[in-house]
Amino acid sequence: MMEITVISGKGGTGKTTLAAAFASLAQNAVLADCDVDAADLHLILDPHVEERRDFLGLKLAIKDEDKCNDCGRCLEHCRFSAINEDFEIIRDSCEGCAVCQLVCPEDAISMIDRLSGEAFISSTRFGPMVHASLIAGEEASGKLVAMVREMARKVAKNGEKDLILIDGPPGIGCPVIAAISGVSMVLVVTEPTLSGMHDLERVLGVAEHFGIPSAVIVNKADINEDNTNKIRTYCSERDVPFLGQLPYHDSATESMIKGQTLIEHADNPLAPIIKDMWNKMEEILSE
């Protein structure tokens, strides 16, 4: 079974739009939305939720005021600024490490589960989809990404699917690492802007750091042709396959408004280019 993650480094380059288009081209795949703190893939794929599971993120420290003698050892040892001068626990800052519980001489602190989100197994017109939502402001998005991937693998195994197509988060940190670790390939969607290029370099560095093959797609390529050419050259110098480039076109937004993928959206010039990219990627994967 193959796993492919669509990432970008920089946000807003068209990851989800392309992931949705690829979803309508994939023949026998499970779709997974791993951009768990701003998930958008469901707006296009319109999933029908069949199963939901609670996501318990980090633990949370709570204090028994009756037992606390204000000794301050918890404040002294907490490295997350999660205990204030009045020895109260600040929920938003607590990372659930349990050091306060460990050092408390009065046994006043206990660690409780913290409901941080939900994960879903759903059906869509393109096959099963696993997705999630993180409660606003909760931590541990990397852990939720790992949970979505684990569920997607089970769904794929039970349904005899041969591909998991993952819509990844922006950035290069914890949730991105969780979304790409161990996948067959990452597809990096970038744009020909200095920011896009800077972020491309960093995100390719992360893929390389974890030994994952990458391929690159340039979106809105005609916004700056010079930069697009620079990206092509850069990819060939680094030996990263270049799958193709898409021009800026209003159909990307129009299809989003209609809740369609770019493959479903009638008469748009982007669809054949995306099909070509998909074929190239399948070729690379089969090698």
Added chain:
Amino acid sequence: MITMKIAVASGKGGTGKTTVAVNLALSLKKCTLVDCDVEEPNCAIFLNTDMQKLEDVRLPVPVFDLDRCTYCGKCADFCMYNAIAVFPEKLLFFQDICHSCGGCAILCPEDAVSETTRKIGEIDHARLGELDFYQGKLEIGEPLAVPIIRRVKEYAKDHPVVIYDAPPGTACPVIDTLKDTDIALLVTEPTPFGLHDLKLAVDVVRKMNIPFGVIINRDGVGDDGVERYCEEAGIEIVMRIPHDRRIAELYSKGIPFILELQEYREIMLQAYWRIYRMAEAGP
């Protein structure tokens, strides 16, 4: 003296946070800009300046003295992040998932755990006229953005007018950027994705009790969903940046648009005074 800490945030990535943060900072001229998008810091590209490194951000990590270790496994049992695994004659430590809480060093009954540090990122600085600019930058392959965000914000703590460029999303790095700010500017685009992620961002700032206004970027590109939502929810739209190919092209070259399209400097300053009044009024 006016003091105001402004966070420029958005649920969705690529809506124009950095554009707003940099152009606002250049319009104000005298202020401090802090790039808190430490995974992909891009403000420096638009300021076109050399940065001076102020410090490495380092995190404590445990070191295990295997001569003393009895493989009792208490550290592995304690570690909430599963960063330690202990077998009868073997101890494995997974540095990437360690949160540096220090618990294993406190708890080891054999005193076999001490701590050292490792670099996870750096803080850089530049000064352009009266504009002070700080950026945090995460090392490639490192997962933890939050300690760098906390550190870079420290530098601007006592500065009067500070603009934080936040990372995208609604998770921990965003929360840490938003902490202790007087007002949030939520940048969105008028599309279904933009609207959906704006609602998530609004949830976060409401929960944190931070006053906020919305900036619509690429105004005119999609539908009227964002507009209707803001009207129904009583949210003030403090500025609109039109869907204009000239702005997109300047962006692609790393040029802040107020430098070329002078009329926007005045529009930026008007938006600034609007949010100043909103911050004063409170949530």
